[in-house]
Amino acid sequence: MDSQPNISRFAACLQVFRLTLRRQFFSRQTIVIGVLLFLALAITIVWAVPKPWNPEPRTGEQLAEQILSPLFMGFLLPLISLGYASSTISGERTGQTLVYLLSTSIPRPQIYLSQFSAVLLLTMGITLGCLGTLCVTVGMDGVAVLREFAPVVTLATVCYVALFLLFSAWLRRATFLALAYALMIETLTANIPGVVKRITVSFYANSWLYDDSPLDLAPNANLPPYEPVSGGIAVAVLLAASIGFLALGMWLFSRKEYE
Amino acid sequence: MTIKGTTTTAARPLVEVGNVSKWFGPLMALNDISLEIGPGITGLIGPNGAGKTTLLKLLTGQSKPSLGNVQICGHDAWLSKAKAHVGYCPYGDATWDELSGRRLVQVTAGLHGFTGDEAKRRTEAVLETVGMVDRANRPVHTYSKGMRQRIKLGQALIHDPDLLVLDEPLNGVDPVGREELNELFQRLANAGKAVLISSHILNEMDELANHILFVCRGKLLASGSLETIREVLDDYPLKVRVSCGSPRQVAPQLMALESVKSVSVEPPEDLFLEVQNPNRFYAEFGEFATADDIQLSRLKATDTSAEAVFDYLMERAARPE
Numbered sequence: 001m002d003s004q005p006n007i008s009r010f011a012a013c014l015q016v017f018r019l020t021l022r023r024q025f026f027s028r029q030t031i032v033i034g035v036l037l038f039l040a041l042a043i044t045i046v047w048a049v050p051k052p053w054n055p056e057p058r059t060g061e062q063l064a065e066q067i068l069s070p071l072f073m074g075f076l077l078p079l080i081s082l083g084y085a086s087s088t089i090s091g092e093r094t095g096q097t098l099v100y101l102l103s104t105s106i107p108r109p110q111i112y113l114s115q116f117s118a119v120l121l122l123t124m125g126i127t128l129g130c131l132g133t134l135c136v137t138v139g140m141d142g143v144a145v146l147r148e149f150a151p152v153v154t155l156a157t158v159c160y161v162a163l164f165l166l167f168s169a170w171l172r173r174a175t176f177l178a179l180a181y182a183l184m185i186e187t188l189t190a191n192i193p194g195v196v197k198r199i200t201v202s203f204y205a206n207s208w209l210y211d212d213s214p215l216d217l218a219p220n221a222n223l224p225p226y227e228p229v230s231g232g233i234a235v236a237v238l239l240a241a242s243i244g245f246l247a248l249g250m251w252l253f254s255r256k257e258y259e
Numbered sequence: 260m261t262i263k264g265t266t267t268t269a270a271r272p273l274v275e276v277g278n279v280s281k282w283f284g285p286l287m288a289l290n291d292i293s294l295e296i297g298p299g300i301t302g303l304i305g306p307n308g309a310g311k312t313t314l315l316k317l318l319t320g321q322s323k324p325s326l327g328n329v330q331i332c333g334h335d336a337w338l339s340k341a342k343a344h345v346g347y348c349p350y351g352d353a354t355w356d357e358l359s360g361r362r363l364v365q366v367t368a369g370l371h372g373f374t375g376d377e378a379k380r381r382t383e384a385v386l387e388t389v390g391m392v393d394r395a396n397r398p399v400h401t402y403s404k405g406m407r408q409r410i411k412l413g414q415a416l417i418h419d420p421d422l423l424v425l426d427e428p429l430n431g432v433d434p435v436g437r438e439e440l441n442e443l444f445q446r447l448a449n450a451g452k453a454v455l456i457s458s459h460i461l462n463e464m465d466e467l468a469n470h471i472l473f474v475c476r477g478k479l480l481a482s483g484s485l486e487t488i489r490e491v492l493d494d495y496p497l498k499v500r501v502s503c504g505s506p507r508q509v510a511p512q513l514m515a516l517e518s519v520k521s522v523s524v525e526p527p528e529d530l531f532l533e534v535q536n537p538n539r540f541y542a543e544f545g546e547f548a549t550a551d552d553i554q555l556s557r558l559k560a561t562d563t564s565a566e567a568v569f570d571y572l573m574e575r576a577a578r579p580e
Contacts, residue, residue, distance in 0.1 A: 008374055011374045015369030019355075019370075023355070096351055097355055104370045104371055105339040
């Protein structure tokens with residue numbers, strides 16, 4: 001081992017990326033998420049099948065309103081994101097293998113960025129794949145719905161992954177906090193009247209969906225006013241939050257002493 | 260009270276620790292430690308909770324000192340430039356268990372930035388070095404504790420570091436394996452590497468390390484070779500066992516030597532001496548043995564082991580100033 005070494009920082013980061021991708025994909029999270037997606041698909045198929053009392057085929061608008069908004073956007077999307085992102089660093093930490101990454105000469109922010117990229121790719125693949133599968137249950141009508149939802153899901157996934165990876169860099173048992181956040185803040189707070197919901201990712205994702213959509217996705221008029229922000233503001237907030245969470249996570253990871 | 264013996268360091272030490280203290284909340288894990296480590300095998304010895312692992316984490320850039328600084332090859336240990344010079348084999352069995360031994364080492368090569376043929380070449384070389392070639396295709400979770408230690412050592416060696424930091428590397432390794440690994444450490448030391456081995460099993464270090472760091476309760480009690488540290492402990496006379504044919508006749512003659520403090524006879528053929536100045540004693544004893552034609556079968560210092568020296572150091576540290 002005395003020859004001139006051919007060392008590449010990019011290759012080292014790529015190895016972190018591949019390792020993270022592999023370890024996250026072949027994990028318990030994938031099984032749990034797989035079961036949830038199977039259940040979601042089963043519910044959607046049962047919902048989409050014409051009934052004797054309702055023989056009309058389901059429309060894309062109904063799919064968006066009755067399945068995608070409450071089930072996918074409100075529940076599955078944050079859950080899939082937290083399943084992978086919150087266990088990335090904290091999982092290596094509790095498994096006592098984080099030390100092998102931190103002993104390398106890769107600067108910590110680059111390790112974080114590589115892990116973020118891997119988790120984002122995996123989560124994005126699953127969320128968009130799931131969205132596409134749910135959309136095709138209503139036939140060609142679902143393609144228009146997919147076109148409406150895909151950019152929103154993409155940006156919301158980036159934001160969730162950045163947020164939950166920050167939790168992962170911060171806490172040893174990040175999944176518990178992320179789960180509490182997803183269920184208490186994202187699911188409950190996002191649906192109550194007032195301005196508190198503006199701290200949630202789902203509020204801005206929904207605002208973007210409601211704005212300028214050819215589908216009639218606006219909240220039920222009988223419910224308390226939702227008061228969404230404009231699509232432009234929603235996109236700006238989601239982008240800024242994603243960058244902010246990512247930068248904060250990199251900063252925290254590069255300074256924290258892991259035991 | 261820190262005792263400093265002679266060091267084996269070259270022109271510039273690989274590791275420089277300057278007045279380092281480390282707190283965890285109210286707990287002081289390390290208290291104003293300064294030391295240097297150069298090529299060769301250095302043993303880091305101390306009881307459980309002495310601060311060994313904390314010191315190793317500082318050296319490998321896993322942790323930052325609360326006060327003072329840690330330099331590896333002139334770079335702050337926290338920075339990635341320093342980490343390129345360090346190979347770390349942490350305590351415990353944990354690693355990426357789902358991979359095979361070969362894949363694990365290859366992944367580690369990748370993490371150090373080696374690609375393609377270079378990564379493969381290094382992987383095979385390291386597996387050969389740690390004696391794991393024939394078992395490298397098995398998943399790591401099927402390995403015994405000793406095999407895990409070897410493969411972890413392979414991970415630490417993959418980038419050919421100048422400083423190898425090993426936290427209890429012989430833990431769980433069978434006697435034959437220990438022998439092989441000790442030979443490997445010796446080879447690495449002979450190749451100019453600095454090998455820092457932490458252990459709470461003191462007699463492990465007796466023959467292995469040529470430089471010892473004794474730590475206890477976060478303090479560096481002594482550093483240097485065992486012999487020099489033992490010599491400095493002049494308030495503890497060196498205990499020497501002499502075996503000869505006629506101990507009762509030899510005892511008064513030995514008592515006459517200036518360096519000998521006391522002599523006791525243990526039949527049938529042993530004498531136990533307490534010696535004040537070891538260097539002087541060995542000189543006097545040499546003359547005595549050749550001049551009087553005494554039939555000696557053995558001469559052995561009985562309290563120069565790491566364990567004995569550590570006990571003395573602990574006793575000394577506990578004494579009021």
